[in-house]
Amino acid sequence: MNKSFYSIFKTFFKVGxxxxxxxxVILPLLTSELVEKKKWITSDELCEFYAIGASLPGIIAANTAIFTGRKLLGFRGAVAAILGMILPAFLAIVLLASILHELIDKPTVQHIFWGVGIGVITLLFLAVKEMWKKSVNDKLSYIVFIISLALALTQKVPLALIIIGALIFGIIWQKIEDKHNGGKVDE
Amino acid sequence: MNNLYLQLFAQFFHVGLFSFGGGYATLPFLYDIADKFHWYSSKQLTDMLAVASITPGPVGVNVATFAGFTTSGILGALLATTAVVLPSFIIVSIVARVLDKFKTNKTVQSAIRGIKAAGCALLTSVGIKLLFTSNLHLLGTILLGLFIGTSFIKKQDPLFYLGISAVIGLALGYFNLIGV
Known part of the structure; x- marks a missing residue:
């Protein structure tokens, strides 16, 4: 399928x-649509967009969508992606705004919400598995992963700080490795 | 231009610009807005968080639309929603351009290696937190085990997992088999 403004919009509308x-669940949804079904980008690229998107200010899902859209079709792709992703959210809230309060007190809605929660955890598990394969595969990444996870679970360290720490750690690690190799370029 | 529109735009632009870490990182800002501007109450915001889980879209976007819509109708909703994603648009465009240029730079590559591993860790931590705060009970845990177990044999479409789990939640709730 070709990457037109409309096809990108439509794909992100579905994801949204x-x-x-x-x-x-932005990562598992985009993996399914863009990597597995449409084969527009690779899983590697997507994981990178997600990770960088998560380390920038703003809403992660929006950052990831804009990154991906830009990769697909430049500025127009980014616009198509963000519009597609935001529109369902926008419509849902505008249409439901007046009954939102009653809605969440309804047992039926609570039950559906409970169920969907299980689906969401499943998707998160699948996303972590995929991302693990693509990004945690050497000594540096194991160390960063373990320390970041521990810090995130304490809920005491701002997430931005964890990401910035990982960034700095990655650079320092590289410098030390370079020194050990005596300035030789490895790989 | 109406002052309220301007304020809506400015406040949600601020949320988009300064919330790091996504998802619930926007919360302190949103509670702050509730205190200062009374576009929605703290109670309404707490309700909204529950609503955001069952409506499409990220929480921050949902709250922006809601605040805009309840205070000044459809135009307000449009303004607040645009404002909350606009910083993302600007920042990502700049960063992506810079990355394109320095993609082959070794320092940039190692920084990205670090960021990717940390991103994976943050996603894992969200999963773990959800696992312990979702009140899965026995039936939910079994269902989750089934989903994850079968995913090793054949991974299904995300829509499959969300749809089936919604239907099962509805059915189990109907027969009073879950505690919510």
Missing amino acids: TLLLGGGY
Whole structure:
């Protein structure tokens, strides 16, 4: 399928519609649509967009969508992606605004919400598995992963700080490695 | 231009510009807005968080649309929603351009290696937190085990997992088999 403004918009509209549980599932949804079905980008690229998107200010799902859209079709792709992703959210809230309060007190809605939560955790698991394969595969990444996870779970360290720490750690690690190799370029 | 529109735009632009870490990182800002401007109450915001889980889209975007819509109708909703994603648009465009240029730079590459591993860790931590705060009970845990177990044999479409789990939640709730 060719990457036109409309096809990108349509794809992200679908992803935006399925973006339940607060935006965390952007990675598994995009993996399914863009990597597996349409083969527009590789899993490697997507993981990178997600990781960088998560380390910038702003809403992660939006950052990831804009990054990906830009890769697909430049500025127009970025616009198509963000519009597609935001529109379902926008419509849902505008249409439901007046009954939102009653809605969440309904047992039926609570039950659906409970169920969807299980689907969301499943998708998160699949996303972590995929991302693990692509980004945690050497000594540097194991160390960063373990320390970052521990820090994130304490809920005491701002997430931005963890990411910035990982960034600096990566650079320092490289410098030390270079020194050990005596300035030789490895690989 | 109406002052309220301007304020809506400025406040949600601020949220988009300064919330690091996504998802619930926007919360302190959103509570702050509730205190200062009374576009929505803290109670309404707490409700909204529950609503955001069952409506499409990220929490921050949902709250922006809601605040804009309840205070000044569809135009307000449009303004607040645009404002909350506009910083993303600007920042990502700049960063992507810079990255394109320095992609082959070794220092940039090692920084990205670090960021990717940390990103994976943050996603893992979200999963773990959800696992412990979702009140899965026995049936939910079994269902999750089934989903994850079968995913090793054949990974299904995300829509499959979300759809099936919604239907199962509805059915189990109907027969009073879950505690919510």
